[in-house]
Amino acid sequence: MPHTHRVVILGGGFGGLHAAQALRRVPVQATLVDRRNFHLFQPLLYQVATGGLSPANIATPLRNVLKKQRNVRVLLGEATGLDPLGRRVILSDGDLAYDTLVVALGSSHHYFGKDQWSRLAPGLKTIEDAIEIRRRILVAFERAERESDPSSIRTLLTFVVVGGGPTGVELAGALAEIARDTLSHEFRSIDPSHARILLVEGSPRVLAAYPPDLSEKAIRSLRSLGVTVRTETVVTDIQPDAILVRSGEQTERIPAATVLWGAGVQASPFSKVLAEAAGATLDRVGRVQVSPDLSLPTHPEILVIGDMASFAHERDSPLPGVAQVAMQQGAYVARLIHDRLQGRPTSPFRYRDYGMMATIGRHAAVADLFGFRFAGNLAWLAWLCIHLVQLVQFENRLLVFAQWAWSYFTFNRAARLITNLPTADRQDTTKI
């Protein structure tokens, strides 16, 4: 009797989790491996970074989501290598045999070769990133309250967000809201509403993936919140208390204590393992070029999905690194595995684009859904509903909604905690 087909899924993000869930009725034995014990709803991470939500509001234990699905087990672990001939994934503490491997390890920040910027301008990919950004924002206001020199105060109250994609736009909007509403009356020496928030984008418009009229509306919404938007402006250097930018021929040094990074991303470093061990071809940002069925051309039993995959069979450019793409690809590979087991052919992966949206502060959003483009209050409501529905796998989405409604009506952001202060004497004895 042959053994049950073994599927190993690397990564519990949108792609990996949806693949595991879609395997529910497929006769396989699946193992989901992630470094973290939770799935993170990344689109709301900027709310954690700005104190509106707690990490647990947007993260749910993977074991809990999958506990009733008996053909999946969850392992906390990190993939470090691959033996494609022996069909084994090498983890940092052991290895795992597979018949089909699904790689869904996502992406991380990319500082265009300037890795020294990562400490000066944290990006927003993990819970720890969000807590670090929250800490920097809050500490800047606290230091300003203590400071007496006007130019130092101005530096402390200048916040620069690099990158005009959805993350950058949402962060800048939330920052403006904090300065104008949340912190009002809380300080005695400074007026937080005097904070200066800059959004710096290298290309001619923000939300470059959206239709031009929505980019225009996003800029108008940001400006009405007090955000200074500077397009066609390139970052040339980041220093501990300043950022250097260039627009056209002009270079400018902007003193700023807080710089946040919402610009480049690159595929997980595991793509290099796929290139070296399994002959995968990578693009400029490390994404793996996949066949029309999301498999490696050299190894059809290895499937790559989500932010790590470069799928360029439908359009001129690869599909964008968004949750929708990853989720649809997760569902597709489950069907592909099922079809292969049954000896059925599977048509190539096709992305159904339902649209995209971004929110700007408390009331405004821009949306391009099912071919309709809209902005303002209505777009904001649509954004809220769609995100709440997508939280469907989170048992506590009513609580998240309540938390949100509360913040919305009170202007309060209860999760404004400065935690994880640098403590030199804290060390860990437990290894995982």
Place this chain on the structure above:
Amino acid sequence: MPHTHRVVILGGGFGGLHAAQALRRVPVQATLVDRRNFHLFQPLLYQVATGGLSPANIATPLRNVLKKQRNVRVLLGEATGLDPLGRRVILSDGDLAYDTLVVALGSSHHYFGKDQWSRLAPGLKTIEDAIEIRRRILVAFERAERESDPSSIRTLLTFVVVGGGPTGVELAGALAEIARDTLSHEFRSIDPSHARILLVEGSPRVLAAYPPDLSEKAIRSLRSLGVTVRTETVVTDIQPDAILVRSGEQTERIPAATVLWGAGVQASPFSKVLAEAAGATLDRVGRVQVSPDLSLPTHPEILVIGDMASFAHERDSPLPGVAQVAMQQGAYVARLIHDRLQGRPTSPFRYRDYGMMATIGRHAAVADLFGFRFAGNLAWLAWLCIHLVQLVQFENRLLVFAQWAWSYFTFNRAARLITNLPTADRQDTTKI
């Protein structure tokens, strides 16, 4: 014209925050200094350590609590020294002049001279402690799931709580609940309900400050949850994967991957500053001996309250280090300052003891309130109500209640996140 009387309050815990709030109608200019930007509701910290609540549920920004009180300002800072003649507190980055100083810096863990134990057995005083304990508990189950050697699995699934005070009892009860209910069906190789939870206490009974019959009831409740309670058992050593204990003549080595510390506490190190600079007398655990009006005998303008104060004028032993004492002392010093400004005498501080309570798991608690002793469901309800009412300064207590009710009925603990993994490359460039 004389300047407004300046009050500096060090510490935003129960004592310091209540002092600041009680100064509302007193004609002073108060400054509240804390290392953290939030007030922490410590009695519920064990719920964060066991994934039931998020940090923001039990912490509230000090600025937010005090924003409408115009005669108080809040500073993020740490007191490192004192100039009692010049009446200045020295902060790590500057100094502050006072006319009256209120010292309310609380207490920290005390490892009876074995400071090397602190890394092996974390205590529960801060948000970071709670997140570290949560991480260790969850990682132990994760590692057990990966392990194949039965004796290693047994070590990983053994949890030892040192100290049978309220913190130890509540932690052990919550741990038992996690193992038996929350994690059931989430693992494939191990059965979390086989976890072994030990509560180790040196004295003859747990909850030693409570009446003996309540201690007995607490032990029975813990046992019914599956907790092994070992009284008259002293810890002789803690090692990375074991704890050594002695009962009577017998020494035993208990292999255990997770050891949590709920035993000794000592006063904030600032008490040594008070001793050296201002002639304060300290007791064995560093508490400051205060006059009947909570002032230093050598410096009546310096008042010490809460866990840092040794107030021994009413009973044989000093008042216990609990929130009730700190809150009443905070209110008292505000009245004392007011009376002094008006030239009125103030009668000595008197503690009104309303009783005490501890909860054990989901249904049981023990309480000794207003002279009534009770246990079980009724005590648990009383515990719940009193804690919710005390969260009164937290605008979001309805949300906390909702979160709680949710966890209660679903057995789920949504905040089960393993965060703050040791990352060697994470460093901080922002100083506070």
